[in-house]
Amino acid sequence: MAITIYDVAEEANVSMATVSRVVNGNPNVKPETRKKVLAVIERLGYRPNAVARGLASKKTTTIGVIVPDASKTFYAELSRGIADIATMYEYNIILSNSDKRQDREVELLEDHLGKQVDGIIFMSDSITPQLREEMRRANVPIVLAGTLDAEKEFPTVNMEYEEAAYLATKKLIENGHSNLAFVSGPFTRDINRLCKKVGFEKAHEEAGFAVNPEFILETDNTYDDAYNHWCEMLERDNAPTAILVSNDELAVGILNAIRDNKFSVPDDFEIICFEHSLLARAVRPQLTSVVIPLYDLGAVSMRLLTKLMNKEEVEEDKVMLPYRVEWRASTKEKNPLA
Amino acid sequence: MAITIYDVAEEANVSMATVSRVVNGNPNVKPETRKKVLAVIERLGYRPNAVARGLASKKTTTIGVIVPDASKTFYAELSRGIADIATMYEYNIILSNSDKRQDREVELLEDHLGKQVDGIIFMSDSITPQLREEMRRANVPIVLAGTLDAEKEFPTVNMEYEEAAYLATKKLIENGHSNLAFVSGPFTRDINRLCKKVGFEKAHEEAGFAVNPEFILETDNTYDDAYNHWCEMLERDNAPTAILVSNDELAVGILNAIRDNKFSVPDDFEIICFEHSLLARAVRPQLTSVVIPLYDLGAVSMRLLTKLMNKEEVEEDKVMLPYRVEWRASTKEKNPLA
DNA sequence: ATGAAAGCGCTAACAC
DNA sequence: GTGTTAGCGCTTTCAT
Numbered sequence: 216m217a218i219t220i221y222d223v224a225e226e227a228n229v230s231m232a233t234v235s236r237v238v239n240g241n242p243n244v245k246p247e248t249r250k251k252v253l254a255v256i257e258r259l260g261y262r263p264n265a266v267a268r269g270l271a272s273k274k275t276t277t278i279g280v281i282v283p284d285a286s287k288t289f290y291a292e293l294s295r296g297i298a299d300i301a302t303m304y305e306y307n308i309i310l311s312n313s314d315k316r317q318d319r320e321v322e323l324l325e326d327h328l329g330k331q332v333d334g335i336i337f338m339s340d341s342i343t344p345q346l347r348e349e350m351r352r353a354n355v356p357i358v359l360a361g362t363l364d365a366e367k368e369f370p371t372v373n374m375e376y377e378e379a380a381y382l383a384t385k386k387l388i389e390n391g392h393s394n395l396a397f398v399s400g401p402f403t404r405d406i407n408r409l410c411k412k413v414g415f416e417k418a419h420e421e422a423g424f425a426v427n428p429e430f431i432l433e434t435d436n437t438y439d440d441a442y443n444h445w446c447e448m449l450e451r452d453n454a455p456t457a458i459l460v461s462n463d464e465l466a467v468g469i470l471n472a473i474r475d476n477k478f479s480v481p482d483d484f485e486i487i488c489f490e491h492s493l494l495a496r497a498v499r500p501q502l503t504s505v506v507i508p509l510y511d512l513g514a515v516s517m518r519l520l521t522k523l524m525n526k527e528e529v530e531e532d533k534v535m536l537p538y539r540v541e542w543r544a545s546t547k548e549k550n551p552l553a
Numbered sequence: 554m555a556i557t558i559y560d561v562a563e564e565a566n567v568s569m570a571t572v573s574r575v576v577n578g579n580p581n582v583k584p585e586t587r588k589k590v591l592a593v594i595e596r597l598g599y600r601p602n603a604v605a606r607g608l609a610s611k612k613t614t615t616i617g618v619i620v621p622d623a624s625k626t627f628y629a630e631l632s633r634g635i636a637d638i639a640t641m642y643e644y645n646i647i648l649s650n651s652d653k654r655q656d657r658e659v660e661l662l663e664d665h666l667g668k669q670v671d672g673i674i675f676m677s678d679s680i681t682p683q684l685r686e687e688m689r690r691a692n693v694p695i696v697l698a699g700t701l702d703a704e705k706e707f708p709t710v711n712m713e714y715e716e717a718a719y720l721a722t723k724k725l726i727e728n729g730h731s732n733l734a735f736v737s738g739p740f741t742r743d744i745n746r747l748c749k750k751v752g753f754e755k756a757h758e759e760a761g762f763a764v765n766p767e768f769i770l771e772t773d774n775t776y777d778d779a780y781n782h783w784c785e786m787l788e789r790d791n792a793p794t795a796i797l798v799s800n801d802e803l804a805v806g807i808l809n810a811i812r813d814n815k816f817s818v819p820d821d822f823e824i825i826c827f828e829h830s831l832l833a834r835a836v837r838p839q840l841t842s843v844v845i846p847l848y849d850l851g852a853v854s855m856r857l858l859t860k861l862m863n864k865e866e867v868e869e870d871k872v873m874l875p876y877r878v879e880w881r882a883s884t885k886e887k888n889p890l891a
Numbered sequence: 892a893t894g895a896a897a898g899c900g901c902t903a904a905c906a907c
Numbered sequence: 908g909t910g911t912t913a914g915c916g917c918t919t920t921c922a923t
Contacts, residue, residue, distance in 0.1 A: 217692065217916095219917085220916065220917065230893065230895075231894090233893060243892060243893085244892070248892080263917080264667065264916050267608050267917035267918090268917050269899090269917090270918090272899085288624075291625075295622070298649070299650075302650075307649065308647065310636070310646055326645070327645075330604070330645060354555060438835065494831070494832060498835060499837075557900055568909065568911075570903085570909070574909085576901095577902085581909085583909085601901080602899090604899085604901090605899070605900030606900075606901055607915090608900080608915045609900075609901040610901080610915085893922100895922080896920090899919105901914105901915085904912090904913085904914105906909100907910080
């Protein structure tokens with residue numbers, strides 16, 4: 216049996232209440248007593264039982280993080296931002312992968328709530344009505360990170376994907392292209408369908424020419440799928456000459472398809488993508504990218520969550536983080552966005 | 554106040570013991586009663602409190618995972634393997650980053666133990682004596698994943714890095730090289746210093762020529778550091794012509810240094826690296842790699858941990874997973890290792 | 892400054 | 908098959 220607060224109390228000739236005070240840094244303890252208790256704690260190797268503490272205090276200093284797939288760099292980076300701030304505020308993290316399955320998401324939400332987490336950071340492709348319902352029922356704060364909440368109902372930390380897509384597309388158009396493609400991950404992801412794609416379209420609209428629906432490519436978000444899609448594209452005689460890509464991995468697939476087929480980037484094709492992970496810097500030419508502030512998305516989400524858990528006043532719980540564009544060699548001109 | 558088992562009991566006109574039985578799937582409940590209770594649970598939206606359950610049962614169905622940096626693909630992949638098997642056995646995961654700081658590792662171990670995790674999976678560059686002491690004191694099983702335990706004291710799941718390094722180096726020597734380099738991450742990582750480096754040296758010994766200590770390069774494990782190191786190397790007139798590299802990221806740094814300086818891989822330099830993440834496939838030429846079975850390392854570790862937590866008989870708690878070599882274009886011949 | 896005692900919500904004997 | 912009851916190891920009033 217492990218050492219309990221009771222053992223310490225007995226050994227130190229004080230009540231368990233006093234031991235509890237010492238452990239919790241309550242100032243109402245005579246320095247002498249504190250010292251004595253601390254010595255016993257050390258000697259006995261007492262380690263407070265967080266589960267008992269959680270039951271008594273109704274706080275677990277643990278938060279839940281639900282993420283589509285923590286092994287993807289996108290979410291891995293984001294989670295690291297969460298983790299660092301969580302550490303700073305002394306929270307532990309229960310991390311779960313939903314694999315984007317809505318039933319899993321609901322299950323995990325239930326599961327985390329059952330574990331009495333003090334708050335949840337949630338990432339998902341889309342907040343479905345059922346999920347929304349479930350989230351409303353939660354008795355702890357939930358923050359959406361890098362996730363679109365179409366109803367603007369929950370606290371959210373995100374960036375202006377639509378604007379970024381619009382500006383990037385506009386830049387490509389200014390570079391002389393009139394035949395552009397948008398290669399995306401699944402449109403089940405709201406950010407792809409409702410933000411990036413829309414920005415892409417708006418730039419077209421403004422420029423006065425139409426988006427060719429054949430050149431809106433929905434992939435399964437893998438390197439290989441993008442590679443194959445673009446190999447097929449290259450066989451057409453009207454292949455687009457500029458490409459806005461949803462993320463690094465897809466962009467590298469396209470880049471390699473282009474280069475393996477002896478075409479050149481940026482001479483034959485210009486590419487701008489989202490994310491800018493190491494992958495975008497490691498390939499040649501390096502990829503011009505809208506840099507998604509992944510780490511900060513996570514860090515700010517967690518910071519917001521701490522405030523919510525503390526019931527602090529929060530001036531604004533829909534936060535948009537700034538992004539920047541990293542101009543590299545997959546585009547011809549290295550001018551900043553106008 | 555949330556709904557408790559007591560509320561359900563009252564509402565269903567049964568005792569809380571019966572509700573507990575229903576919730577826990579105990580067969581000793583009349584089907585009729587079960588149905589009634591289930592209906593009330595549903596109606597009231599009762600959700601069992603896992604903290605209370607944990608206190609009463611002394612099991613939390615939560616395990617701790619301590620990892621140097623979950624945002625690195627290496628550990629992200631590995632953690633995903635852990636997570637999937639954990640889900641399968643209905644465990645939650647508390648995930649923490651140690652950033653390889655020994656004091657943090659000790660702290661986190663204490664912290665997780667305090668949270669009453671049922672077991673721990675630990676990843677680290679090196680098991681120091683203090684850490685070892687701490688791990689011995691733990692009252693729950695601990696499995697080391699992808700981590701060298703020089704004393705072979707704890708359950709471990711890993712692969713034969715030394716052998717792989719030896720075979721890869723041997724292959725490079727067979728390809729005609731006599732001037733080879735080993736570019737490594739920090740030697741504070743046991744696997745680098747005690748396994749890969751040793752394999753590299755053994756192949757030299759066997760071939761009858763000496764390792765040039767100047768060509769054992771210890772980097773800080775970043776793309777940029779490797780890139781810079783190799784740029785300097787290229788200015789020497791005796792630069793090595795074959796390179797064994799500790800991981801993909803470093804290898805890509807070297808590859809780019811070589812190519813940016815107008816040399817060719819594999820004509821001027823041959824490269825074999827460890828890991829084979831997407832990065833190794835995305836660059837041109839693609840990198841010949843010793844494929845580390847990251848996902849499986851995690852999955853097998855977790856499976857082993859479940860057995861240990863269940864106090865099942867385990868035939869062997871030092872597991873070595875098989876690896877394979879992916880022959881790509883950074884080496885001249887694509888023959889399998891003899 | 893310290894102690895006594897009542898829970899927190901559940902599990903697990905034990906009794907019927 | 909079901910109920911009663913004693914904890915699990917803490918926190919937290921409330922006294923003193």
